[in-house]
Amino acid sequence: MDNSKIYAILGLGGSFYLWIILFFIGVLAFYGHWIVFAVSLLIYVCLLYYYLKSRKARAREMTKYIENLTFHLDSATKA
Structure with a gap:
């Protein structure tokens, strides 16, 4: 079973x-x-920072993808 299926x-x-x-x-x-x-708390803060940073980047990429998809669908339906 693939890891993504397990998650x-x-x-x-x-x-x-x-x-x-x-x-x-x-x-x-x-x-x-x-x-x-x-030491564990310091490592945890680093993990938390990385998690929040990657989540924000993922949301930004998803928004960009949806906007791009919407633009292409609009231009395809107008043509």
């Missing part, structure tokens, strides 16, 4: 995984592993 069946997005990671980072803080917690 479609489960319906899990990147946001879900980020919440799970944040939960485990919270567990580290709860049990007092402060050095590992600090």
Whole structure:
């Protein structure tokens, strides 16, 4: 089975995984592993930044694609 089919069946997005990671980072803080917690939190912030940046780029590309498709459909129906 293709990975994209698995993701479609489960319906899990990147946001879900980020919440799970944040939960485990919270567990580290709860049990007092402060050095590992600090390093994990720093890595988490980097992951969150990358996730938000890629999501914004993906939305921008999707908007551009839809606008381009609409333009070509309009020009095809007018001709």
